[in-house]
Amino acid sequence: MAESEQSQRRSRRDEVDEELSELPTTDTAKKDELDADVDSLLDEIDDVLEVNAEEFVRSFVQKGGQ
Amino acid sequence: MLRVMQEPHVSDPSRGRVLGIETEYGISALGQPVGEELHPMQLSNHVVKAYAAYASGPGAGRDAGWDYETESPLRDVRGYEVARNQAHPDQLTDSDLGMANVILTNGARLYVDHAHPEYSSPEVTSARAVVRYDQAGDRVMAIAAEQATQRLGRPVRLYKNNTDGKGASYGTHENYLLDRQTPFDRIVSQFTPFLVSRQVVTGAGRVGIGQASETAGFQLSQRADFFEAEVGLETTLNRPIINTRDEPHADAARHRRLHVITGDANRSEISTYLKVGTAALVLQMIEAGTLGVGPAGAGLRLLRAVPAMQQVSHDPSCTALLALADGRRMTAVDLQQVYLDACLRWLDGRGADLPDAQRRENADLVTRWQEVLDTLRDDPTRLADRLDWVAKLALLESYRQRDGLGWDAAKLSLIDLQYADVSPQRSLYAALVRRGSLQRLLDDAEIEAARTQPPTDTRAYFRGRVMDKFSADVVAASWDSVIFDVPGRPALQRVPLLDPLRGTQEQVGELLDRCDDVASLFDALGR
Numbered sequence: 147m148a149e150s151e152q153s154q155r156r157s158r159r160d161e162v163d164e165e166l167s168e169l170p171t172t173d174t175a176k177k178d179e180l181d182a183d184v185d186s187l188l189d190e191i192d193d194v195l196e197v198n199a200e201e202f203v204r205s206f207v208q209k210g211g212q
Numbered sequence: 213m214l215r216v217m218q219e220p221h222v223s224d225p226s227r228g229r230v231l232g233i234e235t236e237y238g239i240s241a242l243g244q245p246v247g248e249e250l251h252p253m254q255l256s257n258h259v260v261k262a263y264a265a266y267a268s269g270p271g272a273g274r275d276a277g278w279d280y281e282t283e284s285p286l287r288d289v290r291g292y293e294v295a296r297n298q299a300h301p302d303q304l305t306d307s308d309l310g311m312a313n314v315i316l317t318n319g320a321r322l323y324v325d326h327a328h329p330e331y332s333s334p335e336v337t338s339a340r341a342v343v344r345y346d347q348a349g350d351r352v353m354a355i356a357a358e359q360a361t362q363r364l365g366r367p368v369r370l371y372k373n374n375t376d377g378k379g380a381s382y383g384t385h386e387n388y389l390l391d392r393q394t395p396f397d398r399i400v401s402q403f404t405p406f407l408v409s410r411q412v413v414t415g416a417g418r419v420g421i422g423q424a425s426e427t428a429g430f431q432l433s434q435r436a437d438f439f440e441a442e443v444g445l446e447t448t449l450n451r452p453i454i455n456t457r458d459e460p461h462a463d464a465a466r467h468r469r470l471h472v473i474t475g476d477a478n479r480s481e482i483s484t485y486l487k488v489g490t491a492a493l494v495l496q497m498i499e500a501g502t503l504g505v506g507p508a509g510a511g512l513r514l515l516r517a518v519p520a521m522q523q524v525s526h527d528p529s530c531t532a533l534l535a536l537a538d539g540r541r542m543t544a545v546d547l548q549q550v551y552l553d554a555c556l557r558w559l560d561g562r563g564a565d566l567p568d569a570q571r572r573e574n575a576d577l578v579t580r581w582q583e584v585l586d587t588l589r590d591d592p593t594r595l596a597d598r599l600d601w602v603a604k605l606a607l608l609e610s611y612r613q614r615d616g617l618g619w620d621a622a623k624l625s626l627i628d629l630q631y632a633d634v635s636p637q638r639s640l641y642a643a644l645v646r647r648g649s650l651q652r653l654l655d656d657a658e659i660e661a662a663r664t665q666p667p668t669d670t671r672a673y674f675r676g677r678v679m680d681k682f683s684a685d686v687v688a689a690s691w692d693s694v695i696f697d698v699p700g701r702p703a704l705q706r707v708p709l710l711d712p713l714r715g716t717q718e719q720v721g722e723l724l725d726r727c728d729d730v731a732s733l734f735d736a737l738g739r
Contacts, residue, residue: 184610187647191607194638195630200622203377206629209252209327211236211382212447212473 229492229570230389230462230670230712231339233346233484234332235477236325236382237353237634238371241364252327253311255360259329259368260312260322262359263352267316267664279690279706315689317664317680318348319672322356326448328382329356329370334672335691335712338573339489341667343481343653348662350479354634372477373416373632374434377625379424381438383447384477386488388470389462389712394499399470400443400454402498404517406491407453407474409534409547411436411524412588413581414487416476417604419619419628421526428619429526430608432601434476436525442517447473453517461691463710470495474521479632479641481653482598486584489577494551497558503551512550513537528605530588545588552581597651603644604631674707674715677724685730698734705734 196202241255250258311324319334331349336342353370360368375381390399415432419425423437431437444452453474460467472491478484497503503512514520515535523532524544533541542550559574566574587594596606608624611617617624631640644650666676671692678686678694687704688695696705709715727733 185614187607187643187649188610188614190647191627191640191643194640194643195623196626196638199626203622203625203629206238206240206376207378208238208240208376208380208382210380210448211326211328212385 229337229496230335231337231342231488231492232333232335232387233342233384233488234330234387235346235349235372235384236328236330237477238373238376238382238632239328240369242367242369244366246365253324255368256324256327256329257312258364259353259356259360259370260314260324262363263322263356264312264314265363266355266359267314279688279693279695315675315679315686316352317666317676318345318662319666319670319676319679320345320349320352321691322352326382329353334667334676335670336667336672337669337713338569339485339492339577340573340653342488343484344658344662345667346478346484347481347654347659350634351659351663354636357634369638370634371629371632372479372634373629374477375418375423375438377418377420377425377628381423381435381451383435383473384475385447386472386475386491388472388492388495389460390468390470390495391499392460392464392466392468394468396456396468398501399495399498401513402503403470403495404442404453405512405514405536405547406494406551407472408514408517408520408524409544409551410487410490411476411521412530412544412548412592413490413584413599414476414478414483415525415599415601416478416483416632417601417628419608419625425625430528430605430619431525432528433525435474436521439474439518439521447471453521462712476600477632478600479639480598480600480603480650482580482651483600485653486577486581489573490551490555490581493555493574493577497555500558500562502558502561503554511536511538512547528592528601530592545585548581548585552578552585597649600631600641603641603650604628607631607640607644668717668721670712671709671715673717674709674720674724677720681724682730682733696730696734699729699731701734 239252239256239259241250313321313323316322321330321332323330323332331352333342333345333349336345350372353372357368357370374384411433415436416434418431418434419429421427421429421431421437438451439453440450441452443454443456444450445456446452447455447457451473455471455473457471458464458468459471460469462469475487478487494503513536515537520534523534526532527544530545531543533543534547535541555574556578559578563571563574584595584598592602593606595602597603604627608627611624611627612619615621615623627640630638633639636642641650645652664680666672675689675694678696679689682696685696685698686694687697692709694707694709696707698705723733723736727736
């Protein structure tokens, strides 16, 4: 993965973290570990998601089947 | 050997079950077309042909044509036949209009059906084998999409899902061969509540509520909103919970093939295993006539099955109470428990008569089924490691939380769609499996073997082996026949395969190994 992409994503996540920082959090190590796991999963998925979700979803039109 | 394959069987309770599954895949081509935009039927045709060309090396199937002689899609088990000129064109599934139709060396059929590429698995005798051949179908489609992408010069996507979220639905159908002596009204009354309630186990998960996603939100099933009748012959309009198509692909005097059209297309191996395994078990018990015996099972009928189908699907908490005809109210999980308890009683009694392999699988099935029901009562989110709908919901909730998305966000619909992409690189299901987030039943090597090799214990063995070895001489084939053009013989030779449990490796394996050409095969057959 290109380094610039990595830092881009990291900064986007930081923004989200800031927005969420007012929410109450339970500060256990286990929860942090789980959160990190989810974060890395979503990062991985962000890399493979089709670009332009709105247009992609709109153009997925099927003929009916059985 | 032909005598072996045609001999009428003596009714024997220890005979294996016969099951199969078929899926119509969602399809789209991205980017600008070179000329005119392809009709989805033509696009599907390209996909099937691309796979056929890819496979035409070793392990090939071929475009052998389909033998429609014994197909009867308009015959209804209730005893009448729809006139062809009164039928909706969608119901005329026995004419292929020149569309690609490939019989694969694993005994499956790959073809174009209703503007979708469809993979119909070979006949097998266990739920685990259904999973193996179902997953092999996903591999076939992944390769087909790659190959079609190269040939067309545009990215082609295939999805193992059942709706576009805009009003269209396409099916995943399970097939169970039953004894014709079982009264059909018993199947209708006793199997319907099972099909309605099983969505808590078998749902693939869907973003959007209503046929055209009129309401934002998440529901358990891809298919639930598309059912409009309790019983009927149609599969494409006014869809019924119990489908009455009477096309056994076997001796119609002994068998009926129950065509179950309510199921979702599952990616999770465990979901498929439980979907097919529990249904097969429940059907065996219904055939044995023991469901209505216990106090809980007596009179187990839903007051209104079609709305109940939607009620279950629209309730991710799995706590909604369904109204029964006798006034009781029950959750879908408790309804499933009634069936599971009845299966346990039946297995305790009849279990000893079943073949070993079936007994072992049943024991594994009921254990997993009970675990899932217990966990659904306790905390459904803990099943994210097993069931498609829970895994998908967990992923969606993570995105909602991180990105602050409402259920109407396009990104969530994309995640729903891309969970089902058959490409191992793009599929979100595959991403979860790679991280070890979803349990598996099989390993990749088993699935890859099933992509090219037939099951050994049904007639699919004969079909697959002859497609591998003698495909140049096969003129046409169907579920219950293969037609050969044998060099030196003036007439085409039709080998009937009416009994799904004949034509096995045990019966014909050595013969097929030994014969190097189709003429020597027919000499050996004594024809």
